[in-house]
Amino acid sequence: MTRVEFWQGNTACAEGALAAGCTFFGGYPITPSTEVAEHMAAKLPKKGGVFIQMEDEIASMASIIGASWTGARAMTATSGPGFSLMMENIGFAVMTETPCVVVNVQRGGPSTGQPTMSAQGDMMQVRFGSHGDIAIIALCPATVQEMYELTIKAFNLADKYRVPVFLMTDETIGHMREKIIVPDTVERVGRKPFSAGSPPFRVTDKDLIPGFPTFGTGQHVHVTGLTHDERGYPAATHPALHEALVRRLVDKIENARYEMADYDVINPDAEQVFVAYGAPVRTVMQVMHDKKDKNIGFLRIRTVWPFPEKALFAFKNAKRFLVPEMNLGQIAREIERHVCVPVRTIPKLGGELHTPKELVAALEEKP
Amino acid sequence: MRNEVRFSGFGGQGIILSAVILGRAAVMYDNKFAVQTQVYGPEARGGASMSQVVIDDEQILYPKVSVPDIYVIMSQEGFEKYGASAQESAIMLIDSTLVHSRPKCRCIEIPATREAKLNLKKDIVANIVMLGALVAATHVVSEESLKKAILDSVPKGTEELNLKAMQLGLQLGKQS
Numbered sequence: 429m430t431r432v433e434f435w436q437g438n439t440a441c442a443e444g445a446l447a448a449g450c451t452f453f454g455g456y457p458i459t460p461s462t463e464v465a466e467h468m469a470a471k472l473p474k475k476g477g478v479f480i481q482m483e484d485e486i487a488s489m490a491s492i493i494g495a496s497w498t499g500a501r502a503m504t505a506t507s508g509p510g511f512s513l514m515m516e517n518i519g520f521a522v523m524t525e526t527p528c529v530v531v532n533v534q535r536g537g538p539s540t541g542q543p544t545m546s547a548q549g550d551m552m553q554v555r556f557g558s559h560g561d562i563a564i565i566a567l568c569p570a571t572v573q574e575m576y577e578l579t580i581k582a583f584n585l586a587d588k589y590r591v592p593v594f595l596m597t598d599e600t601i602g603h604m605r606e607k608i609i610v611p612d613t614v615e616r617v618g619r620k621p622f623s624a625g626s627p628p629f630r631v632t633d634k635d636l637i638p639g640f641p642t643f644g645t646g647q648h649v650h651v652t653g654l655t656h657d658e659r660g661y662p663a664a665t666h667p668a669l670h671e672a673l674v675r676r677l678v679d680k681i682e683n684a685r686y687e688m689a690d691y692d693v694i695n696p697d698a699e700q701v702f703v704a705y706g707a708p709v710r711t712v713m714q715v716m717h718d719k720k721d722k723n724i725g726f727l728r729i730r731t732v733w734p735f736p737e738k739a740l741f742a743f744k745n746a747k748r749f750l751v752p753e754m755n756l757g758q759i760a761r762e763i764e765r766h767v768c769v770p771v772r773t774i775p776k777l778g779g780e781l782h783t784p785k786e787l788v789a790a791l792e793e794k795p
Numbered sequence: 796m797r798n799e800v801r802f803s804g805f806g807g808q809g810i811i812l813s814a815v816i817l818g819r820a821a822v823m824y825d826n827k828f829a830v831q832t833q834v835y836g837p838e839a840r841g842g843a844s845m846s847q848v849v850i851d852d853e854q855i856l857y858p859k860v861s862v863p864d865i866y867v868i869m870s871q872e873g874f875e876k877y878g879a880s881a882q883e884s885a886i887m888l889i890d891s892t893l894v895h896s897r898p899k900c901r902c903i904e905i906p907a908t909r910e911a912k913l914n915l916k917k918d919i920v921a922n923i924v925m926l927g928a929l930v931a932a933t934h935v936v937s938e939e940s941l942k943k944a945i946l947d948s949v950p951k952g953t954e955e956l957n958l959k960a961m962q963l964g965l966q967l968g969k970q971s
Contacts, residue, residue: 544835605831714857
């Protein structure tokens with residue numbers, strides 16, 4: 429038996445985390461993400477979980493990494509300014525292959541910018557913001573329903589790939605209330621088991637993912653952000669070892685990009701093709717509905733990182749890609765490097781969602 | 796059929812809650828679709844507060860209100876900021892105790908704050924009076940669904956007061 433609810437996006441995110449079995453939340457409140465923390469603070473302790481309001485976002489990120497090593501499904505939620513503070517420990521989570529979920533309800537930046545307004549300005553920061561070569565997974569919901577579903581998916585991907593997974597939502601979806609169908613049961617994919625006695629970071633499988641030696645289960649594990657050998661011990665001056673480690677951390681995500689790709693291809697024969705993720709998806713859908721034109725295509729992306737570039741090639745007749753984003757054209761640039769036809773960015777700053785009229789104007793302009 | 800409803804008043808009147816109740820009635824009890832959004836800025840605390848609801852029989856794609864066809868206005872500043880530009884085909888319910896301007900569109904005057912104070916001794920439920928009047932005048936959701944959504948949303952111990960406020964609003968809305 430499913431049930432119907434009328435939830436805010438942020439509530440759906442928190443409920444999705446609870447349904448996924450999240451047992452630890454460490455965070456620091458910030459608009460427009462605070463409702464996620466509020467909801468977790470109210471519900472998590474009653475389910476036997478732990479909610480901690482940390483002193484800042486640096487510590488929030490550290491807390492979920494620690495919790496994750498004890499075997500907990502751990503999450504934090506923030507917005508731009510807090511996200512910037514998390515960057516260093518995000519790199520630590522990547523280097524130590526720590527599964528965790530970070531929710532970023534994006535608001536207008538740079539700096540403290542527009543706390544109560546919507547944006548998608550952190551899409552490149554999530555991919556490249558932490559120093560060194562990293563690879564991460566980022567999911568972008570466009571409905572309250574997807575806030576719930578993609579939060580669950582984020583936990584599953586984090587555990588499977590041993591990497592921080594980001595729910596890159598925005599104020600529009602985070603704060604709107606909307607109909608949602610809540611399922612009874614949710615799919616849960618756990619961490620790869622660890623075979624006792626083997627070096628903790630030894631990889632034997634093609635997927636390049638080591639088994640997870642949970643703290644407290646008898647295995648001695650050294651966890652460090654320094655370049656480390658398969659025992660987990662620092663080996664920071666060994667060029668070949670460093671290259672092999674960093675390449676593996678990147679390849680385990682990038683090589684699996686088609687496997688985890690989540691997108692819809694609508695009207696693949698079209699010549700003009702919208703590409704969108706997050707809130708602007710809603711405006712594109714309205715335009716598609718109003719126009720009912722087979723010559724307008726739409727690629728709706730839910731897994732923005734790793735970028736599923738193959739999806740672009742489904743539009744064989746594409747003469748132009750149109751990319752509405754609530755930033756100055758971040759993912760448009762990623763699309764540009766994969767296609768040979770013009771990419772028209774439809775940037776929008778200021779905190780409001782694109783209107784259908786604005787997209788129609790871009791669609792109808794003379795090339 | 797898509798309806799776009801805009802609520803405005805001053806912070807503390809329960810403008811946001813009114814919109815949430817209306818959206819909830821549509822989704823949970825009328826088996827429709829609804830999206831509720833609101834202004835989150837500092838104006839929501841004291842100044843002109845505003846919240847909007849889209850109600851549709853079909854899945855709602857674009858979630859924002861473009862051109863409201865129904866207004867519920869509960870303060871003069873709210874009228875000036877969020878009501879004055881109403882298109883002529885719209886319907887506007889106005890709390891005539893607090894708003895002295897009148898729009899160019901069809902206007903239904905509901906003295907909600909005065910009536911709540913006189914009949915229920917509590918002007919805090921004026922927003923629920925307005926919701927009752929809204930439903931009587933527009934049938935945007937059913938009376939039964941509104942009742943259930945109110946009961947879901949108001950604090951424990953205030954159910955009777957709020958249902959009386961809704962009934963008062965239904966009467967005022969039907970008379971107008």
